[in-house]
Amino acid sequence: MRKLRCIPLLLLVCLHASAQKKPLTHAVYDGWQSINERYISNNGKWVVFTITPQEGDAMLVIQATDNSYRKEITRGYAAAITGDNRFVICKIKPLFAATRDAKIKKKKADEMPKDSMAIVELGKDSVLRIPRIKSFKTPDKGTGQWLAYLQEKALPVPPVVPQPDSAAQLNSLLHMADSLTRVADSLRRKASEAKTAGLAALKAPKLAAKPKPGEPVEEGSELVLRNLYTGEEKRFPLVSDYYFSKAGNAFIIQTTRSNADTLKKAAIVWYNTAGGKTDTIFRGFNTAKNFAFDDAGAQLAFIAERDSSAKALQKFYKLYYYRTGMDSARLRVDRNTTGVKNGLTLSETSAPEFSQNGQKLFFGLMPVRKPKDTTLIDFETARLDIWHYNDDYLQPQQLVQLPTELSRSFKAVLNGNEDKVIQLGAEDAETIMLADDKNAEYVLATTTKGNRVESQWMGYAKATAFIISTVDGSRKVVKEKLRNFFNISPGGKYVIWYDVTQKNYFTYTISTGAITNITKSIKVPLYDEEDDHPDDPLPHGIMAWHKNDKYVYVYDMYDVWQCDPEGKKAPYNFTRGYGRSHKIIYRYMPTDKEAKPITDTQTVVFKILNLVNKEGGVTFHEVGDTTFPGYGTNGQFQVGFQIFKAKDSNVYVYTIESFKFSPVLEILKDTLVEWTDADVNGSKALYKDSVLVRPLYYSNPQQKDYNWLTCELTKWTMFDGKQSEGLLFKPENFDAKKKYPMILYFYEKNSDDLYLYRQPAPSASTINIPLFVSNGYLVFVPDIHYKKGEPGESAYNAVVSAAKYFTRKPWVDSTKMAIQGQSWGGYQVAYLVTRTNMFAAAEAGAPVSNMTSAYGGIRWGTGINRQFQYEHTQSRIGYTLWQRPDLYIKNSPLFRADKVTTPLLITHNDADGAVPWYQGIEYFTALRRLGKKVWMLQYNGEDHNLVERRNRKDLSIRLSQYFDYFLKGAPAPHWLAEGVPATSKGVDWGTELEEKKGF
Template sequence: MTLPSLVAQKRPIDHSSYDIWKNISSADISKSGNHIFYTVSPQEGDGYVELKDQKNRLLQRFERGTAPKMTKGEDFLITLIKPAFKDTREAKIKKKKSEDFPKDTLTIFKLENREQVTFGPIKSYKLAYDATNYLAYTQDIAKSTEKTDSTKNKTDSSSNAKKTPPAKKENVLVLYNLYKKDTVQFWKTDSYFFSNDEKYLAFTKKTGPKDSSDIDGLYLYDLAKKSVKKISNGKGVYKNILFDDQSNRLSFLADKSPDKALQKDFKLYLYNIGQQDSAHIIVDKNTKGVPTEWYVSGDGQLGFDQKSDRLFFGLAPIPPVKDTTLVEFENAKVDIWHWQDDYLMTQQLVNLKRDLGKSYDAVYNLQSGQIIALIDDSFDRTSYTDDATQEWILATSTAGNRIAYQWQAYQLQDVYAISTRTGEKRIIKSKWQGQAHLSPDASYIVLFDETNGNWYSHEIASGNEQLLNKGLQVGFANEENDMPTASPSYGIAAWAEDNKGIYINDRYDIWYFSLDGKKQKSITNQFGRTNKIVFRALLIKDGTPRNRTAKIKENTALWLTSFNETNKENGIFSLMPAKKQNPKEIIQDKFTFKNFKTDENGKVYIYTKENYTSSPDLYVNKDFKIEQRLTDINPQQEEYNWGTAELIAWTTPNGHQAEGILYKPENFDPNKKYPIIAYFYETLSQGLYTYQAPAPTPSRLNIPYYVSNEYLVFAPDIHYQTGHPGKSAEEYINSGMRYLAKNTWVDSTKMAIQGQSWGGYQVAHLITRTNMYAAAWTGAPVVNMTSAYGGIRWGTGMSRQFQYEKTQSRLGATLWEDRDLYIENSPLFFMDQVTTPVAIMHNDNDGAVPWYQGIEMFTALRRLGKPAWLLNYNGDDHNLIQRQNRKDIQIRQSQFFDHFLKGKPAAKWIKSGVPATKKGIDWGFDQQ
């Protein structure tokens, strides 16, 4: 039997295939690198957790497990066990109350002897940061309120016998010793927290309003002494319980106002462990140093510095209290928009909860008792170093410059260095457009100026400023930015270990700059630019890749990720930063590598590896020398007609070199003719080696489904000319499709286009300019830039003006400066030219594009007698959120393209629609 005939026997993906496709999450590696654990989850159904060793030996599998964690000594793995999917589904069908739904259980696995202990049902669990011996969990336990009556006839079943009321359940905190297996229970608990070193467990107790017992308050349990102490008494709200690093002090916020108080009154408490009988108030609204009409914010975050000398907390203006004597139904409900408001009323309403909870940083000196309010409500953000003992913090303010964000997509900011010791505010930059970063030792602020693309260092103590990239011909602003706005930087790679320098990315390479401005060098030797390879430092801190707070050791080997812009391959290179040498290739392959984690010594790495034909499985690699595959999560893919992905290059009519991805069926036959669908957004070719699981999508094209069902799919890159995004789409998409149509295996009479959001706009534009497409599908399109220009992005409350003037729509002018551009790029004005049948999806809860845009398109086409359909998934968003809606649109979209591109009979919803009288009864899927 020949290989093509084997392929031909594979079945196509259908709409029942999605749920079984799995993904990996919560992948982690132990500190020693000896143990690897991860969660495998289907799109719908029951997943599992697996624990393996470095040699890929399965130590244990936990059915329905999720979110696994390992103790510091690697003796125990703890995982939640979710209820069976079918049981939860059944509870939803029966509309049970939340308390009657199936609950999670907790499993503890001891690696030494494979012993397994399970508790449940539980509500939550926690481990200390350096968990070794204990865990804590909460659960509801029934406690009978009826006293035992020894004289009662237990066998009495007469009609006069009283029915025993169900036992009342109470929240119980259970402290469990992992080695000894003994437990301690604390009843009527509310919240609980471990100290990082596992010395103490703090918890609150909370009773109902009718409970007259005196047990409400905050408690501290000493795990070594097995003793509990009440350290704060009284009913109320206890928040942000925090231990210092040495577990010598504990701080928290508490509001003990009466339940019906109209205004909360949080106070900041401190407890010196082992030195005091109870916690005491150190800051309230009347404390010296708290601004007039301000109070302690209940939403502020607490933080001790490393020496436990200072305590950071939040202050906020006291909000006005609503007059409860006013009769609600006699008062107007009105929003008053003012042209000089910092933010539009829609933004204010969207952010109302956040704004009411805003707090402003302050610091309490635990030695002197001095309070310093660091910022007020004119500031937007603060930035601290990892070492909170340092004097300076970075703060920015956009006060006075906020309104212009409505159209320019950025806010000019004033940049300050603020002393945490004196409160002094030093202005570093005024009306700055760009980024600002605080050095790890808080001695410098490093700034990127978006107006000229330069990096600067500013020494806080002296005020001296240096241009870091002075004399270099290499640019550090985004070279590919085709929007009519200033280009952002490529970001910081890391800081120098000695705090005297910084590593900064250009498009391809990584540069070292000393903060005094005296040294500059490309540690990648500009090898990236020469070979069009993008290098980025692979730095992992606390288990997560991060660069802004990470440091590079000059004499220690550095791993780099790579992306080759020419062939789209990815890989790993190594480099010794102190040496002048080219990066050394370790891995360079037709795959994408993601989700890196490493052990404590940075020797053993785990990551996922994927391309279009290979599912993203988990791999382990020691020093990137020997790669070991750990999982095979989607073996069922072999049963299906899958596909291939290849890079296509062509020249556009105006002479631009263009690229795109062509997806073909696995059983591709060059002697056949295939229908083809173009799917696009902006640039997609960087995803050549990205896996795409067959899944019900938010409304973009489900590429694996169509390829498996013998369509060709083309994903072209689009580059834009300011003022003419529509023509740019024509330039790249249409020319790419015409280029492919020259092949005998492309049916040029059966070509279609599909796009969502910005892609949806381009679909709408293209069908007004050409009749080359047999069908089109557009999701959430803007069709009228004149009305959308004045619209609102309801998800954020922001005006849409910035999008047209400065960002994605790329018009580069206001409506009044060049209204002809707005009309040229508004498909609505050219709907009379449409000959292509088009389906529109636009939902009534779209938070990005006002759904009246879809209505404008549909009603125009309807008025003109053009074939058009509008799908509104009630209450859903810009991109579909609800899975049932995602499944529905896959069916309708495939029926739509199958009809217009393959000649299959039209489904009922296409031929005659579904009237409101049959909504929810007849789905219109049947073919007529």
């Protein structure tokens, strides 16, 4: 067994000493980078990634994993590596400055700068650039020989006007004067004739009527199919869309008709890439969409409509089918086909799907909806929403879900060459899950119909599961009215679910109908044992299935259990209990986008987190190895969200990060081949029983020029005698002999994120920790532990006890402490200032201030009612308003507004879809009436958290100014000292600093 190897990353954590490092400012945000797109070639020899600044031009990097080659494509993105490991293709964005300038000048869409494309042959220096590209595609699999790209429409070429010489210009002017004289004489003559002959002589002759053309369409543009091996290209005009089969053996081109030439009709063309043969398989339609190949590239299905006008209020789509050897695509399904129930038609929103073996064709049906009555006069028609107590969902939720409901499809299937439709989905089987690569005889159907009303206060609707035959549509009930989700095994042999009341996993064997408790002998909890909500705790979840449904793997808090889906074998601790005994969480990281089942010879990749010291890493464990852990890397960092593996070799690419250093792109090779580069801790030797880890790219090297931060895991005793922990951020140049102002930021629990990298960035709603710490603040982020019915006091127990703990530190200025939070954190800030006066300032983002009015309100972003949140989830009251009104009043800051003495800044935006902004208004108006120091920032048209970067930058400046004034004694900005009246809106932003110190 290879040992788990700890990589200390000495080069990364070495902080370059300098006499004076700069503090971060708001001006640095734009240039701070992220590592975004990441791809690895099938052979593991090439990596492609993008380096993206927050604002500006990105860079796409193509790099050999042995560092022998590197190519940069400025502004490259959306890359693809061909399956043969030979080429990289990417799009190239226009210059950021050019796009910005075009927006300022309000240019039309056609006039905006357009993307281009780059083709790079790996290992070579040349780059082929192609301008004005809409899109490109390559086959998912196959040789990598083919590339197709759709070009933007050609720009109109202005006519070339010859520039005459001086003599020619003079002659032209004389000729023009003669012509004007002749025209004037002609007009005088006609006017004289008109006096005698009447005005009829001046009337223009009536032109013959031209034939009326068809309704104009948005014409397609030129498509190019390029052979990457030979450079040969084939061009197709008027193309609107195009598709490769998975292997690239077939290529579909959809063209539009021509507005100028009525003989050129819309068509679908099949191109055989091997033989170069082109066949038109469908012609003369209004719309065709949702094309689907089978895996072999021999069958094609699509939806089309060819009978109505473009402006028709009601259109009926049909399913068409083509197979190689046929003359043209033929109609397979319309609303008159056997098996399509009356009132249903083909869905235009559901794409057809072939089973892996090509024997089943799945598609969607949807209700025929009544068209809008266009004879009604809009300004004479009532507009209202009707709420009914028996509705499945409240009207606001129905309106939010309206686009989804209008496009909802019921899955159906055709078997083989049969033309009888088997309907699977329905109003009482709205969710359908396929299995065995869509080959399985049965599908899993679930429904919440009949149980949706209670989701208003429960937060979920109980589901009923069926299995439905794809052969005859018959149903069998699996389980009724269960809280948690049902899933079908990949091979289609079992249905699995977790029962929250029995706290175990159960399976249903489809072949026998047997139901089995498969985890009853596991003695450790499979649910979240630290959950503090007043509700049944949910499970940690299913990791994966084994090939052929041999096992299912489920999580406890730390480890993974291998379970027999029929319960004949006892559950087996796949991670050997190592996680629980060492307080390490193991979580599976699929490295293939297809997320295939676990195999007997697979190397399973786990992301790990040590709950004691918060260190992270990645572990590789070979299935069948009797020892654990496997091999890998761990240390004072955490691993990014995704790990990518080369398809044909054991080479992995991922990122690591820490509070100390910005994300680093790393390559890990499960091999004993030596790399002699001294970049890995200065070591040139690769020893036995280890794996090779190589950094490929260090982001944000400019960080070394700034006063950065350090982070410490801190523990203290709360008022209730229990211990909690949190994260203490200090400046890199921290001096224990000085006194620092401190801001406490909080939201539930964050201590597991000790090694999370926090990027300087404009604020969406909370303080940017690196910015504040770099400028001489301490920031503490405490974990909060909750008790039922006491969310406010639970916050007091954690936050205020932490603040008092730090007042005993000689380097904390106890008179200059503040609190800040957003959403649930904003509520807690609003509550805490009613319970203590120890803070010099506070900022509450989107706070709930009145639980009695919020309880029955609507979360407008989703349209759902808030009752469940107070009774069962985050608010943790645990009772209805009428059961315990005292708890709602006790935990509402509004009812203790007269106790507030702390200056309070509220941020609440008028398009907030999570916490209605009238909650902020209620608190602001109460405090204002009471003569308290209170301000409210309301960003127009913004949601719960700011989206627009201009607003984020503005909030960042105001948060700095606010806390600098109260905690550092800096001059007050005008908006804080005097406010900004509506008459100055858009003219004066009020961020200039006042001369005086106070107000």
